[in-house]
Every structure is written in C-alpha cells, then in structure tokens.
C-alpha cells in the first residue's frame with residue numbers, strides 16, 4: 318500500500334491495531350476520517366498599517382468519548398494533513414489515557430517570529446472569531462501547542478467571552494493561573510512522561526545516572542530536562558531549532574534554560590567542556606535514553622539505524638516515521654509511544670477543564686497525584702497488552718485506545734443489533 322499522507326501513515330496504525338481486536342466494521346468506518354475540518358483565512362492588521370493573511374484550520378476528528386480536545390499550533394509548515402493527523406492522534410491519546418474527551422487540533426501557517434506581540438494578539442483573537450462556532454466548552458476545547466502559550470490562550474478565552482457574552486474559562490485550557498489555569502499544567506507533558514518512565518524504569522533497564530539526549534528545548538524538552546536532571550539522570554546532549562550542544566560529563570540544566578531564554582541552547586558551546594552538536598546528529602548521540610521533544614518525522618528511515626539509545630521517550634507527536642519504527646524495533650530499541658508518553662499535557666488540560674466547570678482550584682499535590690496515577694495505570698495496561706500479544710508498546714497503546722473507542726461506538730448499536 319502506498320502511504321502518501323501523514324494521515325494515511327497514522328491510520329495504518331489504527332488498522333494494524335484493529336487486527337488484534339474483534340470489532341465491528343462500524344468502528345473503523347467512524348474512525349477512518351475526521352468528523353469535521355474547518356478552514357479559514359485569518360486577515361489581520363499589521364503594526365505598520367498593512368494587512369496580511371494566514372491560512373488556519375481546526376479539525377474535530379472524533380467526539381465519541383466526549384467534547385473534542387487539542388492544541389493550536391502556530392508554525393510556518395502547518396498544513397491540513399498535519400492538523401488532521403494530530404487530531405487523530407489526540408483521539409487515540411484521550412482514549413488511551415481514559416479521558417471523557419475526543420480528539421481535535423488547530424493550526425495557523427505563520428512564522429510567529431516575524432510578528433510583534435500586538436500582531437500575535439490580533440492573530441489569536443482572529444482565530445477565535447473565525448472558529449467561534451466550532452469551539453465551545455461542551456464541543457471543542459483548544460489548548461497550547463508548538464509556538465503558542467498561556468498568554469495566547471488568555472487572549473483567545475477573552476475573545477470567546479466577548480463573542481458569546483459570557484465568561485467561559487472552560488472553553489480553552491493552558492490559561493494563565495490568574496485566569497483559571499490549572500496548577501501543574503506548565504510542565505504536565507514532561508511530568509507525565511517522567512512519571513511513566515520512572516514507573517517503568519526497572520523494566521526498561523534505566524538507572525539514575527543514565528545518559529539522556531533531548532531533541533527540542535521548548536515546553537516539553539525544557540521541563541523533562543529539569544525533571545530528569547533532578548532525578549540524577551545525566552543530560553549529555555540537547556538541541557533546539559538553531560542547533561545543539563553536548564557534554565559527556567553532563568550539561569547544566571539551569572544554564573541551558575538561560576541560554577535558551579536568550580535565543581538558543583547553542584550559546585552555551587565553548588564553556589565548561591560544552592561542544593557544539595549539529596541538530597541532525599542528536600539522534601545518534603551515545604546515550605541510554607533519547608527524548609524526542611521537537612516536531613514530527615525527526616527519526617526516519619535515513620537516520621533510525623544510527624540511534625544508539627536503548628529507550629526512546631516520545632514527548633513530541635509523531636516524531637518517528639513508520640519506516641523508522643520498524644528499524645528501531647529490529648534493533649530492540651523500546652519506544653514509549655507519543656499517544657501514551659505525552660498524554661500528561663491533555664490529562665492536566667482535562668483537570669483544568671473540570672476545575673473550571675466546578676468553579677474550583679485544586680492544590681498542586683492533587684494535580685500531581687492524579688496525573689501520576691493515570692500515567693502509571695494506563696502505562697501498566699499498555700505494557701501488559703504488549704507482553705500478552707507480543708507486540709510493540711506503540712501497537713499496544715493503539716489496541717488499548719481502540720478497544721475503548723470500539724466499546725463506545727458499539728454501545729450506540731451495531732449492524733447485528735439493528736438489523737437483527
């Protein structure tokens with residue numbers, strides 16, 4: 318079969334999972350394509366008085382399990398294929414971690430670095446103006462993703478409130494704490510992956526002191542560096558979009574963070590035995606754990622054979638292509654898959670939504686405890702399925718998610734039930 322789009326590649330994982338389950342045809346008929354994808358062109362006034370326009374999308378992939386949920390990405394390479402694929406992944410992720418939510422995703426094709434803060438605000442508000450009928454606290458709940466943050470979520474929530482005439486904090490998550498954001502949302506994606514990794518560390522053969530290479534140093538990458546560094550792991554290499562640095566005796570995470578704040582981790586090169594590392598060499602760094610926390614398709618058929626790590630933690634969405642998956646599997650490299658490993662973000666987003674609907678605010682200990690329980694429980698279930706069926710953790714995660722979705726779809730009636 319020729320797989321010509323990202324969505325085709327993602328769907329192939331769904332069909333493979335279906336082969337391990339006894340499900341009716343209705344299930345795949347419902348899940349094979351997005352429920353709705355809306356497209357708009359966002360025209361905004363620039364600071365110099367001119368206007369510019371940017372293509373934008375919102376995809377609600379499937380809402381069988383509940384209102385749809387997924388981040389909004391501002392990136393120059395965003396496409397409808399990418400948005401629909403990421404919405405599909407959100408559908409599987411919410412199912413794998415057992416949230417009463419469906420999957421969605423949004424995106425704007427824009428290089429945010431070329432926009433001033435006021436232009437970014439106009440863009441964020443215009444996004445909500447264009448998609449106000451698609452989103453809603455009981456319909457579709459956006460959140461931050463690549464190159465969007467809590468301030469952008471605050472502008473979007475404010476715009477939504479102005480449109481519907483009601484303060485509606487539950488329409489969007491990842492908001493600033495002062496505006497109804499949840500404690501613990503900031504580092505939730507990394508923390509979820511960290512809880513999963515620590516819980517399974519023995520089975521994975523990982524010990525404190527293990528060497529770690531991290532690709533991407535934004536929200537996910539920075540926080541996993543902090544958590545793993547504090548737990549005694551040695552961060553030996555880090556990259557961002559401008560390049561990378563490495564140091565065999567370990568990089569200082571605080572220094573990495575201040576270097577990144579000033580532009581890029583690369584500015585640390587030259588100090589304390591820290592050397593430059595070309596970004597595309599990160600995956601082949603000698604280490605026990607490779608954390609992928611940047612973008613899609615970073616490990617592919619062309620570089621998978623060079624991976625030296627024994628374990629890969631996928632904090633990014635879809636960072637490994639299906640061809641690369643096969644190569645890594647043949648090398649017995651264990652991959653903790655995206656739909657499970659980075660589910661901490663949507664889990665705490667879900668907690669935020671629940672708190673907003675309850676008019677409540679949970680202490681940080683409660684957020685951490687509930688996140689830890691979810692990651693460990695569902696991580697164990699996926700691990701057990703993989704052992705029982707003799708499949709990879711990725712396949713097991715899809716089987717686990719699909720069985721929940723299938724049960725819900727079949728509960729609405731099957732062909733046998735309706736036709737007798």
Ligand SMILES: NC(=O)c1ccc[n+]([C@@H]2O[C@H](COP(=O)([O-])OP(=O)(O)OC[C@H]3O[C@@H](n4cnc5c(N)ncnc54)[C@H](O)[C@@H]3O)[C@@H](O)[C@H]2O)c1
Pocket residue numbers: 461462463464465506532533534535536537538556557558559596610611612613632633634659660662663
């Ligand atoms: N933030 C969340 O809550 C969350 C939740 C689930 C999944 N994710 C996924 O995690 C990934 C990262 O998201 P984020 O929120 O940290 O984004 P971010 O915008 O905060 O950071 C992205 C980082 O990737 C780096 N990067 C870009 N291109 C790179 C390249 N070629 N090589 C190395 N680094 C590169 C950027 O410099 C930046 O440091 C994405 O795939 C996102 O979908 C994020």
